[in-house]
Amino acid sequence: QDGKPPELKGPAAKKRDSLSAQPKPFQRIDFLVRDWQNFEDDEDLDAMEAEMDEYLQKVIAERDAADLKETRDQISACFEKVSNYHFTHPGFAVTKKKYTGDVGVIEPTFLMLLDRYCQRVFNRDNLVPKAVHGREITAAELGTYIKNYALMFEGGARFPEASTMLSATATANNTNATNITIGKYKEDMDKIAGTKATSYLKPGELEQLHRQVVEECIEMFDSMANFGDQRKILMARENAVRKINTDFEMYSKLNEGRNPLHGMEIYIVSTTIAVLAFVLRWIADSTCSSWSQTCRAGSDLFSHIYAVVILFMVIVGSTKAKELRDSVKRMKAAFDAVVGGGSAKKKE
Template structure:
């Protein structure tokens, strides 16, 4: 796919802010801010748009939020940040040894991006709490990292210094989940993993940037006979679970960045070599071929689908225990089926509105029921055609759930249709009375005897005037 970062593919710059959607409860667990997430993902403009979710995860105090601000500025303006103000209005960050970000934050104004094929996608940026700080327990670290991995389509794994085996081990639970997904669906469960090594100190072995990073990654992921069996399997499974794994090496940003408590992000205080490679990194990340839309079971998901995945994954990580790969798999399957039901229901509502929507006239109950049955059959076929995980365990119950929902929809539609019928009948009553009066007058006039008696009272012109007045009254009454 050709590289294309032209500004015409971006939405116009819009003000936004970082919003916390997952927060700590203070008891080593997390809660989801449903309202905030709904405002971001379920707007009329975005809910049916495919989504790219870029998340940065890794150890605390690793510069994740600062990096995200460079990405945010580049996405909105198509330009590299050149001053402190360019990176100060995004995700919050600070200098020092203590963690700053807690929970999970989303930028509340997704960036609309037009692909070369004309498709519009929404790009979301997600900042996560750093792992392995002195205040967090393993369960907290696992929860944050899991949500980042399971929800993102592009995960930037921020590592200090080098790629260690411990860093790969942290991904092991997801390789186990991936094996279950591969066995069930034969689809790669995750899209893109970018390993970003910060403060790389050995450019004479592996050069800074993408090429040096890729060589380092290839050497780290090699499977040879001297490697322990557990490490062999980890590398094999990790590569099978992602569509793409890349690595990028960044130099140290400089002495002032690391030691000056007054550092506020001025590019003049950052080593030029670091800035140059950040520019290279941004162009690489925002290349169209690396903006991978989120998929589940090979199917592109929408912002509305993502909302339900957030809810389901938060539910399984709400317990005190870290969920097993099987539990994660079943949660993914549940959200997958919910998404399929909603898609089929949308199809039903769209088709039934063509028959008796708000702008349509009254339909006889028999005709409406016949159309309902036809559209339900099509909606069920729509549901069945959507690729789903865990079909054997969940398929039957969610299909019945869809049928129940459509039956409830029918009851509401029938009630609205009845109201239309009553209004139609009411509107006919004045017209019926009017025609009776006109008929009587004409009949009376046609009777010779009565016509002679009323000759001096009503002329033909008078009769026309009476009829005209009655028609006028009827029109005014109907307009009420």
């Protein structure tokens, strides 16, 4: 015991510990310093860059003073690598209203530093896939992140903190996780019951396949939306599930449209009425006397019913010829499947 009282951590220290305990979400940040005046005339590029690194270490080093301490802690916790680069003043010629963009009037030291920085940034060995929170992202996902970052500057009155940027990243990450999850569901279900699918699935079978795909999609969502406010993650998850269920209703309708008996009710009922009218007319003509007015009226009635039904089926068939052909094909396919299944059982 040295007699010192135990150290009590304040809110800033607790927040710093919370940030440091989490994996760093961003890869790198470069601070570009303009109009740097401390370079000596006889310094070469290597000496200038060494001076830049020394300055950076002094800025981000731990200090007892509270000035910008929390900001430094947040930067260190949010980025895997922190770097900086200093540029001299480009020359007063570029500040004139009549400046035409001529590179020749720019200060040589500025151009030399700019060329060196561009070579470092765009060097093939330094180019790596963009990743956020350890997961590589696509160009479309990057667009979502940029939009959320731009919203942080919408007010313009206050520069965003590193923690604010982390929150914006989590929001963009949830959006990307939702979009990718829904995209995967559509991609998998398109193969099962999409517009290009040809086979009909029983409702129970389709429901089972739907649940399997949903489980895989939710696992993907959970693996992506793994940092930030848990309440917002849960809301994004529920939103994804809600959209998936809406899409499933569409796939169910598409699948029902491939039912061999779908749309056949009108033809079956009409055919039944026509056949019944024909049989009743034949019975009336065969059993009743030709002198009976009632029999003749009944026979004529059945004839009219028979003719009207036939005419109705012709009209419907002409307006839905393609649908009728498809229905016949589905009926034939169903019949072949039943016959084929029966033959297979007999062979067994």
